[in-house]
Amino acid sequence: MEMRAYIGFVTLGAVIVLLAEILSGRHKGVYKRKGEFRLLALNMALGRFLIGPAVAVGIAMIWSTLLPRYRGALADMPLWLALPLVMLFAEFCFYWVHRWAHQGAKRRSLLWMIHRTHHSATYMNVSVWMRLNVFWYVMIPNAWTMSLAIYLGLGKAAGITIALIAAWNVVTHSDFRWDDAVRRHKTFGPLFRALEHVIVSPGIHHTHHGFGKDGASYRNYGVMLSVWDWAFGTLHIPDGRPYRYGLPGHNAHWLEELAYPLIRMGPQKNEAEAGQPPN
Known part of the structure; x- marks a missing residue:
């Protein structure tokens, strides 16, 4: 019940931010690719409401089969300890899977070809958070780590972590860039930049999409915490927004982006490549 309440509040918050972006004109003229709305709508219908929940059930069954003696083994751990451990473990696993996906871009690895859908958008707003290949729900490590935490008896810590990850995705994908002014502030700017070595700001994640x-899609792999990027040398703290959002070159057809490798179709021109300056 608590987890449903957490997700319900985050979903409501995401809808409010999305409506605020639309009403303030931040979505005007950005959806230029053919099939963009169909990609977003089908991802919501098939991914978040069908495949995502089904994958969660399947992963729970896998943990039950692999670790039958460890059900609820950590149930007595206090929340003050369980929560940071679950968050750090989830972020560590996501960091590496996310990094491996991007490192496979040149050789067009399966992991990258599934993840690229999230990066081919030539804009940044809350809808990009929902812009995923349906098979990413199987690959994303959060589904595995959170199911494991719940199986081990850390359900409350997992629920809070899931809600925080979702909420922070809304913050970092939004087109509202409050952090730019803070980063440039004479007094608070240096303090904020220091904090960005630990916490992912909107600027850090926007850079990852540019x-x-x-723009540096080969940097900044964390969701909430940039501490692993800092530790492993992949952190980039920007001065402003990236020159372009999206992927240089050509994107796949929207149906391929929705369900690769099940669907494979021809490419279509990516408007983000126009006027690309050197990095």
Whole structure:
């Protein structure tokens, strides 16, 4: 019940931010690719409401089969300890899977070809959070780590972590960039930049979705915490927004982006490549 309440509040918050973006004109003229709305709608219908929940049930059954003696083994751990451990473990696993996906871009690895859907958008707003290949729900490590935490008896810590990850995705994908002004502030700017070594700001994640000046899709792999990027040398703290959002070159057809490798179709021109400056 608590987990449903957490997710319900985050979903409501995401809808409010999305409506605020739309009403303020931040979505005007950004959906230029053919099939963009169909990609988003089908991902919501098939991914978040069908495949995602089914995968969660399947992963829970896998943990039950692999670790039959460990059900509820950590149930007595206090929340003050369980929560940071679950968060750090989830972020560590996500960091590496996310990094491996991007490192496979040049050789077009299966992991990258599934993850690229999230990066081919030539804009940044809350809808990008929902813009995924349906098979990413199987690959994303959060589904595995959170199911494991729940199986081990850390359900409350897992529920809070899931809600925080979702909420922070809304913050970091939003087109509202409050952090730019803070980063440039004479007094608070240096303190904020220091904090960005630990916490993922909107700027850090926008950089991850861009290319050209202050764009670096090969950096900033964390969701909430940038501490693993800092530790492993992949952190980039930007000065502003990236020159372009999206992927240089050509994107796949929207149906392929929705369900690769099940569907494979021809490419279509990516408008983000126009005017790309050197990095």
